[in-house]
Amino acid sequence: MSSVRETLDHCVKCTICETFCPYSKATPLFPGPKYVGPQAERFRGTEGSPDYSLDYCSGCGICTQVCPQGVKIAEINSQARAELWEERGIPLRNRIVARPSVTGALGTPVAPLANLTLRARPARWALERTLGIDRRAPLPRFAGRTFQAWARRRRGPQAASGTVAYFHGCSTNYYEPETGERVVELLEHNGFRVVVPRQGCCGLPLQSNGDFPAARRYASRLAATLDAAGEGAPIVSNSTSCSLMLKREALEILEVDDEALRRVSERTYDVCEFLLGLHERGELRTDFQPLPLTVPYHAPCQQRGHGIGKPALDLLALIPELRLVELDAACCGIAGTYGLKREKYEISMRVGEELFAQVRDAEPDLTACDSETCRWQITHGTGVPSVHPVELLHRAYGL
Amino acid sequence: MAALQTDVLVIGGGSTGAGVARDAAMRGLGTVLVERRDLADGTTGRFHGLLHSGGRYVVKDPPAARECVPENAILRRIAADCIEDTGGLFVTTPPDDPAYAEQFLAGCRATGVPVEELPVGEALQREPRLNPRISRAFLVPDAAIDPWKTVWACARSAQAYGARILTYHRVVDLVRSGDRVVGARLANDLTGEEVGVEAAVVVNASGAWAGQIARMAGCDVEIQPGKGIMIAMNHRLVQTVINRCKMPADGDILVPIRTVSVIGTTDVRVPDPDEAPVTQGEVEQMLDEGEVLVPGFRRARALRVWAGVRPLFQETKPGLVSDTRDVSRSHTLLDHARRDGVEGLLTITGGKTTTFRLMAEVTVDAVCEHLGVKRPCRTHEESLPGSQDGGHYWLGARLASREPVPRSEQIVCECELITRRKLEEAIDRRRTVNLDDIRRTLRLGMGPCQGGFCIYRATGILHARHGVDAETANGSLLSFLQERWKGVHPILYGDQLRQAHLDDWIFQGVLNVRELAR
Structure with missing residues (x-):
């Protein structure tokens, strides 16, 4: 059946995953990755999910990254969670937070009202009582415009040395279109023609919230779109979690059996990974102006799941006078939609505390981080604005 | 020498013996069951569970x-x-x-x-x-079917009906009086004590060892x-x-x-x-x-x-059959009075765990006949202890039982999810210093690491319980490791080889268990 489950055979009980897991440290309700992963999996498989506690796994994937034996721990948990929710029925809250393309499309035309409402205490209280979305949790602001609309209006430069297809993801489209604009301008500055196909959600939030059938539909639909875009050119993305979905998770965790997805998986790159590749070949413009700022950088868990090192650090190091601080705390605690949930908000903040403290200690002007939900959480936890690394590159280019 | 008197002495603590003891006790017969090791330690505890x-x-x-x-x-x-x-x-x-x-x-x-x-x-x-x-x-x-649970449930039921269960008691000899077997001499292998049992009927339910027992009465049973x-x-x-x-x-x-x-x-x-x-x-x-x-x-x-x-x-052609699978898997009840002219001894052999209750029924029917009493079998009517509610075993049960706060209790055996409290209860209930007995009761050390991470913990807990001295506890640790190793070394490849290495580093490298053997 699933190759993920079979990796439980490699577990020698060494407990390394347990010592790294930031979530089991933060709550007794999560028994730890070894427990819910290779151990508990031996008790699953017949009718009825025995353990609800596995839902306290955030899916950050640190356990899988640190396992020296190759056990796909987070992936086992993810699959077990899908079975749990299939049996119990997915709560309305999880269905809503798992569909950013739907909430984005609904909120965008009424952005001022929606933003006002989502920041009003009575509304947040009601949201917490009715849906279980914690009233303190960091919700994004609707931009009131979409990146897609900008991209469709834009006429890029005529001459180009190459093409890239841009997978911007839902957050860029509805909440941070400026990040997408920066990505396009950066790439164009480096001589690329940027193709932006109309695109939907990758399915990751659905996967994390246990709705595998819907997640598979979204992933396949997106794969078909991207497969047709840019004639085989590299697909570049600024959302490390969504691009990890395309690169690996949809194939491995959702077990989507789809040729288009396999092709897309092969040609998808994180934007920093792509730019650093250019630099290594001497093809990246390095006409950076000095940026005298102190910027701590946090590599999100899903970024580390790419197995590409931390290319953002190397890129940002090219900017003169930028004081870059590498943060080594494990996780910000938000894990996509985990920290939004009433029963998990406080866990999420406890997990993030180490990172928040490191940020505060750095006395920063800004923080940099590749993932949007992590940026919102870091700002929520520290009050310091957080930007994608491309924002800093863009500024340093003086674009 | 301690002495016991009973109607039926059952030799063998596998599924057949436990079934016979339960059946006899339920029919109101005085019953003693004797087993040379722990219950279901022989063939019953070593099958696939089908x-x-x-x-x-x-x-x-x-x-x-x-x-x-x-x-x-x-x-x-x-x-x-x-x-x-x-x-x-x-x-x-x-x-x-x-x-x-x-x-x-x-x-x-x-x-x-x-x-x-x-x-x-x-x-x-x-x-x-x-x-x-x-x-x-x-x-x-x-x-x-879980053989240990089944045999223990039969034994507990038999005990509830007045039977005595003597584990770690070895039959030294059957006692004959003329043409009649009248009892047995036993040795308690834990204390060295000798026990004599007088019995009206002896049931030889010792399975693959039935030939050895029958020989003590001078009967030749070719197993x-x-x-x-x-x-x-x-x-x-x-x-x-x-x-x-x-x-x-x-x-x-x-x-x-x-x-x-x-x-x-x-x-x-x-x-x-x-x-x-x-x-x-x-x-x-x-x-x-x-x-x-x-x-x-x-x-x-x-x-x-x-x-x-x-x-x-197989009675008809002893010594001629080489592929034992050709022998019927049905059971055989030998009445040694008719077969060998030796009164007071029955041998029940062959069969399989699936039919152990039936084997017990026909055996105790014959016992009743010998004793001249007429009492119907009721073992098919009454549920075993623990099975009264009729619910089958569910794989997820142990995992589910630890919800909603899985970390509220210390786990000793992580692979089989055995908590410290469960282990202590089993040590108390079994009154044993042998960790392998506990294994059969709880599945302690039966998971992927084969005791690598739980047995040193369990040894400490055993030591802390009821004044089990360090030497005894250490001895139990060593014999457990030895027993596990026997089952692991023929399949040392791939993942289990890596596990064995890690376990070796723990026990030899960190704990230096070799020194305990001195």
């Missing part, structure tokens, strides 16, 4: 199949908690003669084994790891010990019992039981039931056969291998 539907025997041994049908139904009722209702599939794999399937169906109809053919697609949906090239699949009411090896795989590769749909042979059963799946078995005649070594050839054979059932089997992790010894008996 509760037969009878399907395996419908062509080869129809009488055995006929016995299985009602007994399967009775045990599901009275021993519900010991049984997991996995169902069983008979599948025709590429190497199997496709013609056997029709014989199988006809055999099921003739013997009354309930059977339903499943479309191959449905069978594969039910068991996705199964060989996709199977051509036919039949569903039968096979199940998985052919048939060795079968089994390999436990690290997790449940299947959730349904899988049988090859072909004439019974080696390595054609895969049983999901508790957290593992067990492939079995072989059948090799051995001279001494206490000497049943596992050979490399047999291991390779099991892995090859596993590959036929579940492609990728060889890459899956094997936890442990062991051998059990079947008590096969």
Whole structure:
């Protein structure tokens, strides 16, 4: 059946995953990755999910990254969670937070009202009582415009040395279109023609919230779109979690059996990974102006799941006078939609505390981080604005 | 010397002996059961755990199949908690003669084994790891039965009806008075004490060892010990019992039981039931056969291998049969008065765990006849302790029992999810210093690490309990490690080899257990 489950055979009980897991440290309700992963999996498989506690796994994937034996721990948990929710029925809250393309499309035309409402205490209280979305949790602001609309209006430069297809993801489209604009301008500055196909959600939030059938539909639909875009050119993305979905998770965790997805998986790159590749070949413009700022950088868990090192650090190091601080705390605690949930908000903040403290200690002007939900959480936890690394590159280019 | 008097002395603490003791005690007979080691330590505790539907025997041994049908139904009722209702599939794999399937169906109809053919697609949906090239699949009411739970439940029931259970008591000799067996001399192997038992009837239920016991009364019972090896795989590769749909042979059963799946078995005649070594050839054979059932089997992790010894008996042509599988799997009751002119001794042998209750019933019927009493058997009517609510065992139970706050209690054995409290309760209840006894009660150390992470913890807890001195606790640790090693070293490859290395670093490198042996 699933190759993920079979990796439980490699577990020698060494407990390394347990010592790294930031979530089991933060709550007794999560028994730890070894427990819910290779151990508990031996008790699953017949009718009825025995353990609800596995839902306290955030899916950050640190356990899988640190396992020296190759056990796909987070992936086992993810699959077990899908079975749990299939049996119990997915709560309305999880269905809503798992569909950013739907909430984005609904909120965008009424952005001022929606933003006002989502920041009003009575509304947040009601949201917490009715849906279980914690009233303190960091919700994004609707931009009131979409990146897609900008991209469709834009006429890029005529001459180009190459093409890239841009997978911007839902957050860029509805909440941070400026990040997408920066990505396009950066790439164009480096001589690329940027193709932006109309695109939907990758399915990751659905996967994390246990709705595998819907997640598979979204992933396949997106794969078909991207497969047709840019004639085989590299697909570049600024959302490390969504691009990890395309690169690996949809194939491995959702077990989507789809040729288009396999092709897309092969040609998808994180934007920093792509730019650093250019630099290594001497093809990246390095006409950076000095940026005298102190910027701590946090590599999100899903970024580390790419197995590409931390290319953002190397890129940002090219900017003169930028004081870059590498943060080594494990996780910000938000894990996509985990920290939004009433029963998990406080866990999420406890997990993030180490990172928040490191940020505060750095006395920063800004923080940099590749993932949007992590940026919102870091700002929520520290009050310091957080930007994608491309924002800093863009500024340093003086674009 | 301590002395006991009883109506029935039952020799052997396997499923047959425990069944006989329960049946006799329920009929109001004074009963003593004696077992040289722990209950279900012999053949009963060393089988794959398959509760037969009878399907395996419908062509080869129809009488055995006929016995299985009602007994399967009775045990599901009275021993519900010991049984997991996995169902069983008979599948025709590429190497199997496709013609056997029709014989199988006809055999099921003739013997009354309930059977339903499943479309191959449905069978594969039910068991996705199964060989996709199977051509036919039949569903039968096979199940998985936990031998230790079953035997202990019988023993507890017998005790509740007044029986005495003497474990770690070895029969030194049977006592004869003229042509009559009148009792036995026992040795308590834990204390060295001698115990004499006077009994009106002695029931020899010692399975593969029945020849040795009968000889003490001067009777010649030719038991052919048939060795079968089994390999436990690290997790449940299947959730349904899988049988090859072909004439019974080696390595054609895969049983999901508790957290593992067990492939079995072989059948090799051995001279001494206490000497049943596992050979490399047999291991390779099991892995090859596993590959036929579940492609990728060889890459899956094997936890442990062991051998059990079947008590096969054939009266008519002793010494002539070399393939012990040709001997009927039905049981045989020998009345040594009629057979050998020795009164007061019955031998019940052959058979299988699925039919242990029936074997006990016919044996105690004969006992009653000897004693001149008429009391009907009730063992099929009354549920065993722990099975009264009729609910079957559920794989997820241990995991579920730790919710909603899984970390509220210390876990000692992580693989089998045994808490400190459960371990302490078992140590108290079993009144044992032997960690291997605890293993059979709780499955302590039976998971992937084979005691690597729990046995040093359990040893400390044992030591802290009831003033078990350090030397005794350490001795228990060492013998446990030795016992586990026996089952691991023949299958040291892949993941289990890595585990063995880590365990070795823990016990030799960190704890220096070698020094404890001095």
